[in-house]
Amino acid sequence: QVQLQQSGAELAKPGTSVKLSCKASGYTFTSYYIYWVKQRPGQGLEWIGYIYPGNGGTYYSEKFKGKATFTADTSSSTAYMLLGSLTPEDSAYYFCARRGNGFAYWGQGTLVTVSS
């Protein structure tokens, strides 16, 4: 069965970076886009962008250009998102999701807390 396993919670200081992971299993990793979605506590869902592990192609929502960087390691079927120059506004849950079938598959989410 398709699973997306995300890395654990992160506590980071303003101005630093964190790298989140999303390990895929149960399907051919290189055949599906991975989306990243942000959710601030008590707020709605915000699409950040995608990576296509098949060729490493990426796309970033305008708001997240310069904030997020996606990479993928096909040998371990893992997608990564680097969040840089962190501010308190980056404190949120971050989800990975597999594209297709109406958001059928999601990771469990990673909580990022930015605090000095």
Next chain:
Amino acid sequence: DVVMTQTPPSLSVAIGQSVSISCKSSQSLVYSDGKTYLHWLLQSPGRSPKRLIYQVSNLGSGVPDRFSGTGSQKDFTLKISRVEAEDLGVYYCAQTTHFPPTFGSGTKLEIK
């Protein structure tokens, strides 16, 4: 970007009642292949979103048939018949017809 407008923002219903949630898009969600990529998700408290319905009316795997979706073009509805306690959470509509994907602001369902 396509704006998805959900109403109401919140609902409080008793177990066994039925409820409907509306989702309206700023553009038609009919894709060039003739299909409509409008989906419904449920985020239960403390959980990641779960897909309920895809392409307007197709029930996701394992989703009870108490859930149903209807609509076309720019106007869509999720109906929950005979609400159960496990249905509480925030419901989101989402579109993937147009790039980038966008979500509604959510409808919070509470149980009386």
